[in-house]
Amino acid sequence: MEGKKSEVEVAKEAYEQCHGKLQNLHNMMRSVSDSMRRSELTLQELERLDNSTPTYKSVGRIFLKAPINEIKEDLVYAYTKSKEKSTTLEAQRPRLETDFKTSLEHYQTLVRQ
16 A cells, blocks of 8 residues: 555656646746737837937946947847747647656546556
């Protein structure tokens, strides 16, 4: 019986670990999506401004005066990097979901016995 209990505990830990990884992935995907959306909205706002409008970019806790084109380039770069990260995370999701379902089924099987 002791061997059975430890096998159930191991299965439960594997299930919890897979669940944590899946939650982490969803949180990261949400964060990347928010970052992409923020870049898009800021670019839309900057498009309405004249090129001679004084603009500033945030660097840590300070703001530095920067040409509007430089700020747009930085936002496009940030959007592109976020898009790449989103694609990478999306590719990981099916494997993690499969691992999660497998570990859950294994745990449930052991608990029923």
